[in-house]
Amino acid sequence: MLLFAWFLVLAGSVLAGGGSSSSRGGGGASAMRAYTNLHRSLLEPIGLYNARPQIVAPVSPPFRGRNRVADMQNYVRNLYNHDAYIDPESGAGLDRLRSNMMWILNHPNDPRIRDYQPDTPDREMQNALHPVNVRAQHAVPIRALGTKVGSVTSVIQAGSNSNQLTSHLGQADQDRFANAFEVLFSEKQLLSAAERHATSIPRL
Numbered sequence: 001m002l003l004f005a006w007f008l009v010l011a012g013s014v015l016a017g018g019g020s021s022s023s024r025g026g027g028g029a030s031a032m033r034a035y036t037n038l039h040r041s042l043l044e045p046i047g048l049y050n051a052r053p054q055i056v057a058p059v060s061p062p063f064r065g066r067n068r069v070a071d072m073q074n075y076v077r078n079l080y081n082h083d084a085y086i087d088p089e090s091g092a093g094l095d096r097l098r099s100n101m102m103w104i105l106n107h108p109n110d111p112r113i114r115d116y117q118p119d120t121p122d123r124e125m126q127n128a129l130h131p132v133n134v135r136a137q138h139a140v141p142i143r144a145l146g147t148k149v150g151s152v153t154s155v156i157q158a159g160s161n162s163n164q165l166t167s168h169l170g171q172a173d174q175d176r177f178a179n180a181f182e183v184l185f186s187e188k189q190l191l192s193a194a195e196r197h198a199t200s201i202p203r204l
Contacts, residue, residue, distance in 0.1 A: 061199040086129075
C-alpha cells in the first residue's frame with residue numbers, strides 16, 4: 001500500500017507543478033479564525049474541547065525546495081501511520097456501525113439490539129481536526145471520512161429510525177447512544193469545514 005502511495009507521490013510531484021501553498025484551500029487568517037471558533041463551539045458542549053491537541057502533526061505542507069519529493073514521501077507515510085492525521089483508510093468502524101444499524105432496523109425484535117454500542121470519533125476531532133493540525137491534513141481522507149460519517153448520520157435522521165434504534169435500550173444505553181451520535185454529528189460539520197483548509201498535494 002505504501003509503495004503504491006509513494007509512486008503516486010512521485011507522479012504527483014511532476015503533475016502538480018509548483019505545488020505551493022495555493023494547493024491548500026481556505027488559507028486566509030479570517031477563515032482560520034472561523035474554523036477555530038467552529039471547532040471550539042462544537043467540542044465544548046460535548047466535553048471534548050482542548051486548547052491544544054494531544055499530538056501535533058510532525059510534517060505539514062507546503063512542500064518546497066530540493067527535498068520536496070522526500071518530504072512528500074514522509075508526509076504520505078505519516079498519513080497512514082501517525083495519530084495526528086486522518087488516515088486514508090479510516091472509517092472502517094463507521095462501515096460496521098452503519099451495517100449494525102441497518103441490521104437492527106430490519107430485526108427490531110431481536111434481543112441482541114440491547115448490545116448495540118456506537119463508536120465515537122472524539123480522537124479525530126481532538127487531534128487531527130484540531131486547528132493546530134488541520135492544515136497538515138490531506139483533503140482526500142477528510143472527504144472520504146466525511147462521506148462515511150454522513151452515511152451513518154443519514155440513517156439516524158431518516159424517519160423514526162432513531163426511536164427504533166433505541167427503543168429496546170435501557171435509559172443508560174439510550175443516553176450513551178445520544179451522546180455518541182451528538183459527537184458524530186459534530187464531526188460531520190467539522191470535516192466539512194476542515195476540507196477547505198487541507199492540502200491536495202501530493203495526490204492520493
